[in-house]
Amino acid sequence: MYKLIAIDLDGTLLDDNKNIPEENLKLLKELIDNGYEVVIATGRRYWSAKQLVKNIDRPMVILANNGNIVRDTKDDQIIIKKYLDLKDFKTLIQEGKERGLYPIIHVDQYEEGIDLIIEMDKAHKKYYNYVAQSEERYKKVENYLEIKEDKILAVVYAGSKEKLESFHFHINERYPNRYSSHIMENIVVADALLEIMNPLGCKWLSLSEYAKEKGIAERQIIAIGDDNNDAQMVKNAGCGIAMKNASERVKKVANIITEKDNNESGVAFELRKILDL
Structure with missing residues (x-):
């Protein structure tokens, strides 16, 4: 069967x-x-x-x-x-910045040896140890809003469940059907993770x-x-x-x-x- x-x-x-x-x-x-x-x-x-x-x-x-x-x-x-639309990505980043949220960006650059894009040092406390210290498959940029790539797989926020749930609700209410998202609870790096992706992701x-x-x-x-x-x-x-x-x-x-x-x-x-x- x-x-x-x-x-x-x-x-x-x-x-x-x-x-x-x-x-x-x-x-x-x-x-x-x-x-x-x-x-x-x-x-x-x-x-x-x-x-x-x-x-x-x-x-x-x-x-x-x-x-x-x-x-x-x-x-x-x-x-x-399934990639996240670049315009929707920048809208999301701007909304998060206004709330003091600092995401890690997952991208599809496997062949180039890059999976993650970050703005700050990988050890920054705002990343909640999400990026391992041994990590090599990443790229650092000055500002996420300057990203011009169109192979963004996910925007991941780590932090307190209460703060991430509030942002999760806000994004879904203000931009219906533009994102697929969920809160992860069964994790150890932080209280919770918010993952935001392509609406069909x-x-x-x-x-x-x-x-x-x-x-x-x-x-x-x-x-x-x-x-x-x-x-x-x-x-x-x-x-x-x-x-x-x-x-x-x-x-x-x-x-x-x-x-x-x-x-x-x-x-x-x-x-x-x-x-x-």
């Missing part, structure tokens, strides 16, 4: 140390070798996601940046791309688009996640699974909540039951 399995990374496939537990790793190899289409659906950028799943040692499709860029790991070719829309191209019906999809950016795919998939450690919003729309969390190979434990493996 099920043909495609979409799995989130952080808080789902990965443990808290950002490794794939042995049982999860073993199961994914087994699934791929048995003909299942396994797709990684993550808010992470493609380069980072590819590094984290390299031990699976199988070609895979990665829906990165919440589905705004989809690539195949065997050749890094782009399958789906979300994991589920890109996953559904990819599945359709492969001749796979939505009812044949299993989707597993833990945070609010997973809610749509968990809700709409044929079988939606929320991790034991998932946010309440994801649990409310799931068909199944795992018995084990991300540190206990909850993904493998649940899939073996569902797929009778």
